[in-house]
Amino acid sequence: MSAAPNTPEHIAIIMDGNGRWAKERGLPRRNGHRAGAESVREAVETCKELGVKYLTLYAFSSENWSRPQSEVDALMVLLDRFLAEKTPELNRQNVRLHTIGNISRLPAKNQKRITKAKEETAQNTDLNLILALSYGAREEITDAVKRIAEQVEGGNLTSDRITKEILSQNLDTAAFPDPDLLVRTSGELRLSNFLLWQLSYAEIVVTKKYWPDFKRADLQAAVEEYSRRHRRFGGL
Ligand code: IPE
Ligand code: IPE
Ligand code: MG
Numbered sequence: 001m002s003a004a005p006n007t008p009e010h011i012a013i014i015m016d017g018n019g020r021w022a023k024e025r026g027l028p029r030r031n032g033h034r035a036g037a038e039s040v041r042e043a044v045e046t047c048k049e050l051g052v053k054y055l056t057l058y059a060f061s062s063e064n065w066s067r068p069q070s071e072v073d074a075l076m077v078l079l080d081r082f083l084a085e086k087t088p089e090l091n092r093q094n095v096r097l098h099t100i101g102n103i104s105r106l107p108a109k110n111q112k113r114i115t116k117a118k119e120e121t122a123q124n125t126d127l128n129l130i131l132a133l134s135y136g137a138r139e140e141i142t143d144a145v146k147r148i149a150e151q152v153e154g155g156n157l158t159s160d161r162i163t164k165e166i167l168s169q170n171l172d173t174a175a176f177p178d179p180d181l182l183v184r185t186s187g188e189l190r191l192s193n194f195l196l197w198q199l200s201y202a203e204i205v206v207t208k209k210y211w212p213d214f215k216r217a218d219l220q221a222a223v224e225e226y227s228r229r230h231r232r233f234g235g236l
Contacts, residue, residue, distance in 0.1 A: 006227035008055035008180035009217075011047060012202065014194055015039070017186025024072035030074035035212035037082050041089075046219045047127055048093060054176055058194050063134030074207065075112055079133070081134025081156030083117045090117070094126035094203055100172035129178065144170035180224045183219070185211045193222045202205030205228045 003009075015095060022032030040057060049054045058076060083097075090097060097117050104111070114133075147170045151157040160195075168174065178198045187208040191199065205222040207214065 003053075004227075007050055007223060008052060008181045008203075008226055009054055010056070011181045011183065011223075012056040012058070012060045012179035012193060012195060012199070013043065014182070014184040014188075015211040015214075016184060016188055016192075018212060019231050020167050020186065021210035021212045029071060030078070030122075032210075032212060033075055033078050037078060039211055040082070041086065041220055042216055043214075044090075044093065044095060044127065044129060046216045048095070050220070050223055052127065052223075054179075054180060056100070056130040056131045056132060056176070056195070058135065058192075060101075060135070061193055062134055062139055063193060065134070071184050076107055080110055080113050080140075083113045086090065087117045087120055088130065091124065094124045095121060095129050096124040096127070096144060097121045098128060098130045098175075099133050100140070101129060101133045102139065103133060106136045128176065132194070135172075136193045137191075138188070140172050141167075141197055151182050167197070171197060178202065181205065181222065183207070183222050185209055185214050201231065201233055203231065 018032035018036045019029040020032070021031050021035060025031075042059070043055065059079070064075075064195070065072065087097075089132050092224055097114075099114055099118070103114060106114070144167055146148070148157065148162060148166060152162075173195070178200070179195065179202045182195075182199055182202045182204045184206045187206060189206060203226050207218060209218060
């Protein structure tokens with residue numbers, strides 16, 4: 001479907017509040033993560049309906065490794081199950097899977113599954129679904145700076161020719177436009193090390209709803225709010 005005017009081309013979401021959602025129901029935190037997977041499915045569908053071309057989901061941060069091992073393990077199992085179950089559906093929906101972040105820190109089983117899902121969806125062209133996994137923006141920017149330094153050391157670049165475009169091209173997100181809209185669920189007013197460079201001019205919508213309660217109508221409302229915003233990019 002082609003997008004209406006003022007529809008964001010790229011939406012990024014900090015999917016937060018799974019643990020609190022579960023706690024309020026007297027359930028273990030992993031039940032909240034499981035319920036959150038259903039919201040992911042719905043967000044993908046809604047983006048397709050709206051004609052959004054890129055959806056980046058913050059699924060696991062570089063800081064989330066500091067959680068209890070049992071929760072990390074549960075998240076990795078859920079991720080593996082999600083990709084195993086949903087890859088055929090992504091193909092039916094013409095959705096291509098990408099990842100950003102330090103995938104090499106994930107268990108080997110997850111890495112294999114991710115590679116397979118990326119390969120199987122590589123021909124799809126409707127929506128790009130980008131999962132941020134073991135992702136941290138400071139690590140991403142540091143790695144980009146290292147790569148650029150190596151190019152300078154190798155004599156392929158001089159420091160006076162380093163531009164913001166070159167930095168962008170060395171980030172994990174090199175192939176994607178910057179997000180137009182950032183949504184964070186669960187009411188927290190912070191970026192939590194997400195896409196620090198790329199979100200410079202994103203419009204921000206924060207909702208109090210926990211991620212498992214964030215459904216089609218909520219994403220539609222966020223996009224409507226976005227479409228009413230006046231983006232000035234420092235101009236008039
Ligand atoms: C977001 O929900 C999912 C991940 C960070 C993996 P949380 O697990 O952060 O849930 P809260 O914020 O503790 O409620
Ligand atoms: C951000 O949520 C990371 C993800 C949603 C994957 P956190 O729950 O980890 O962030 P903080 O700790 O509240 O900043
Ligand atoms: Mg949280």
